[in-house]
Amino acid sequence: MAHVLALDQGTTSSRAMIFDDAGRVCSSAQRELTQHYPQPGWVEHDPHEILSSQFDCARQAIAMAGLKAGDIAAIGIANQRETTVLWERATGRALAPAIVWQDRRTAQRCEQLREQGWSALVRERAGLEIDPYFSATKLAWLLDRLPDARVRAERGELAFGTIDSWLLWHLSGGRLHVTDASNASRTLLYDLQARNWGAVLLDCFGIPASVLPTVVDSIGQCGETDPEVFGAAIPMTGIGGDQQAATFGQCCFSPGMAKNTYGTGCFLLMNTGHEAVVSRHHLLTTVAWASAGEVCHALEGSVFMGGAVVQWLRDGLGVIERAADVQALAAQVPDAEGVVMVPAFTGLGAPYWDAQARGSVFGLTRGSSAAHLARAALDAIAQQTADLVEAMRLDGTGDLRELRVDGGAASNDLLMQIQADLLGVPVVRPQMLETTALGAAYLAGLGAGVWTDRGVLERQWVQDRVFEPQRNADWRATQRARWADAVACARNWRPT
Ligand SMILES: Nc1ncnc2c1ncn2[C@@H]1O[C@H](COP(=O)(O)OP(=O)(O)O)[C@@H](O)[C@H]1O
Numbered sequence: 001m002a003h004v005l006a007l008d009q010g011t012t013s014s015r016a017m018i019f020d021d022a023g024r025v026c027s028s029a030q031r032e033l034t035q036h037y038p039q040p041g042w043v044e045h046d047p048h049e050i051l052s053s054q055f056d057c058a059r060q061a062i063a064m065a066g067l068k069a070g071d072i073a074a075i076g077i078a079n080q081r082e083t084t085v086l087w088e089r090a091t092g093r094a095l096a097p098a099i100v101w102q103d104r105r106t107a108q109r110c111e112q113l114r115e116q117g118w119s120a121l122v123r124e125r126a127g128l129e130i131d132p133y134f135s136a137t138k139l140a141w142l143l144d145r146l147p148d149a150r151v152r153a154e155r156g157e158l159a160f161g162t163i164d165s166w167l168l169w170h171l172s173g174g175r176l177h178v179t180d181a182s183n184a185s186r187t188l189l190y191d192l193q194a195r196n197w198g199a200v201l202l203d204c205f206g207i208p209a210s211v212l213p214t215v216v217d218s219i220g221q222c223g224e225t226d227p228e229v230f231g232a233a234i235p236m237t238g239i240g241g242d243q244q245a246a247t248f249g250q251c252c253f254s255p256g257m258a259k260n261t262y263g264t265g266c267f268l269l270m271n272t273g274h275e276a277v278v279s280r281h282h283l284l285t286t287v288a289w290a291s292a293g294e295v296c297h298a299l300e301g302s303v304f305m306g307g308a309v310v311q312w313l314r315d316g317l318g319v320i321e322r323a324a325d326v327q328a329l330a331a332q333v334p335d336a337e338g339v340v341m342v343p344a345f346t347g348l349g350a351p352y353w354d355a356q357a358r359g360s361v362f363g364l365t366r367g368s369s370a371a372h373l374a375r376a377a378l379d380a381i382a383q384q385t386a387d388l389v390e391a392m393r394l395d396g397t398g399d400l401r402e403l404r405v406d407g408g409a410a411s412n413d414l415l416m417q418i419q420a421d422l423l424g425v426p427v428v429r430p431q432m433l434e435t436t437a438l439g440a441a442y443l444a445g446l447g448a449g450v451w452t453d454r455g456v457l458e459r460q461w462v463q464d465r466v467f468e469p470q471r472n473a474d475w476r477a478t479q480r481a482r483w484a485d486a487v488a489c490a491r492n493w494r495p496t
C-alpha cells in the first residue's frame with residue numbers, strides 16, 4: 001500500500017497528514033503558529049517557526065502512522081497563499097518576518113498605483129486587483145525598507161518566495177527555488193497568458209527578476225527532500241495554494257464546479273477550465289493547477305472575515321465559549337429579527353475591495369440579544385458568499401448547480417442551511433472536511449503515479465449531507481436587498 005504525506009501550512013497552524021492510496025487518513029499532526037501584530041493592520045509570522053512547526057508535525061505524522069520516511073511515496077504541499085518571505089540564498093535565513101496575506105501595511109502604496117492608472121493592465125495580465133492582500137507590494141516594501149536589500153537582490157544574493165517556495169527551499173537543503181503556477185498567480189507578478197513572470201508587472205511593482213523562483217507545474221516531480229530532513233529522500237510531486245488544493249480535494253475537476261471553504265476567511269473557487277476568465281465584477285482570476293503544461297483556471301472570491309466572525313463572538317464579546325457553540329446560541333431565535341452585521345473588521349474583500357470599510361451592526365433594538373448577534377454573524381458569512389456567487393453569475397459563468405463546502409465552519413448545520421436558503425442551490429458537504437490536505441495529497445499522488453487518473457479520486461469523494469434550499473425567491477430577494485443596504489452603510493462609515 002502506498003502512502004502520501006500532505007503538508008498543509010495554514011495561517012493559524014501547520015498540519016501534516018498521511019493518506020493511503022484509498023484516500024483514508026492514516027495519521028494527522030498539528031501545531032499552532034504564533035500570530036504577531038506589531039502595529040495596527042500588520043500581521044506577521046516567524047518564517048523559521050513556520051519551518052520548525054511544519055517539519056515537526058510531518059515527523060510526528062510519519063511516526064504516528066508507524067512508517068519511516070523511506071515508506072512515503074510522495075510529499076504534497078498546500079500553503080497559505082500570498083504571504084511573503086525574503087531570505088538570503090547563502091544561509092537560508094529569512095531577512096525579516098513573513099508579511100502575512102492579511103497584512104494591510106501597503107494599502108497606501110496600492111492606492112497610489114491605482115491612482116496612477118495601473119488597475120486595468122494588472123487585472124488583464126495578472127487577473128487580480130491591486131490590493132495589499134497580494135505579495136507584490138509586500139515584497140517591494142521589504143526590498144525598500146531592509147538595509148541594502150534592493151542592491152543585494154539585484155546582485156542575486158536574495159530569494160523571494162511564498163510559503164511553498166520557503167518550505168521547498170528548506171526541504172531540499174537549499175537546492176530548489178521554485179513555486180507552482182497556482183501560488184505564482186497570487187503574487188500580482190505572474191502573467192496568466194505568458195504563463196510566467198510578466199516583465200510589465202515586475203516594472204509596475206518595482207521587483208527585480210533576480211529574486212523570483214522558477215515556476216513549475218502543480219503536479220509532477222520538482223525535486224526530492226534532503227535526506228537530512230526526514231531521514232530519507234522523498235519525492236516532492238505536488239504543490240498548490242491551499243484554496244486551489246481544496247478545490248482539487250473536492251474533485252471540482254470540471255468547469256462550473258465550485259467549492260467554498262469556511263475557515264478564518266471564506267474562499268470560493270469555481271473551475272473555469274482552460275479559459276482564464278477576466279472578471280468584470282471584481283473577482284480574481286487564478287491558476288487552479290498546472291500539469292504537463294496544461295493549465296486549469298478558476299474564478300475566485302476571497303472574503304476576509306468568515307469563521308473569524310465567530311472567533312470575535314467568542315474572544316471579543318465573550319458570548320460563546322467555543323466556536324461550535326454559536327450554532328446553539330443562534331438557533332435560540334427564529335431569525336436575526338432585523339439585526340444585520342457587516343463584518344468589515346479589516347475592510348471588505350471581494351467583490352468590494354474596500355480597505356476603509358469597518359465592521360458594523362445595524363438594526364439593534366432593546367429586544368436584541370446575543371442570540372440575534374450570533375444569528376446575524378452566521379447570516380453575514382452566508383451573505384458574503386452569496387455576493388461572490390452573484391458576481392460569478394454576472395461574469396457569465398452560468399448558474400451554479402451546487403456548492404461543495406469544507407473548512408471548520410462548514411460543520412455548522414445552521415450556517416449551511418442559511419447558505420442554501422440564500423443561494424437557492426443545494427449546499428453539499430463531503431464526509432472529509434480536511435480537503436486542503438487531501439488535495440495536496442491528490443496532487444502529489446497523481447504526480448508520483450500513486451493514482452493513475454482523476455476518476456479514481458472522484459470515486460473516493462463521499463457525501464455527508466446535502467442542504468436543500470427551503471425558502472422562496474421573494475424571501476431571498478428581501479434578504480439580499482437588506483444586506484446590500486447594510487453594506488452600503490458600512491462603506492459610508494469612514495474611520496478617523
Ligand atoms: N461550528 C462552527 N460554527 C461556526 N464557525 C466555526 C465552527 N467551528 C469552527 N468555526 C470557525 O472556523 C474557523 C476554523 O476553521 P479552519 O478551517 O480550521 O480555519 P483555518 O484553516 O483558516 O485556520 C475559525 O474561525 C472558527 O471560528
Ligand SMILES: O=P(O)(O)OC[C@H](O)CO
Pocket residue numbers: 009010011012079080081082101241242243263264265
Ligand atoms: O490559511 P488559510 O486556510 O486561512 O488560507 C489563507 C489563504 O490562502 C489566503 O489567501
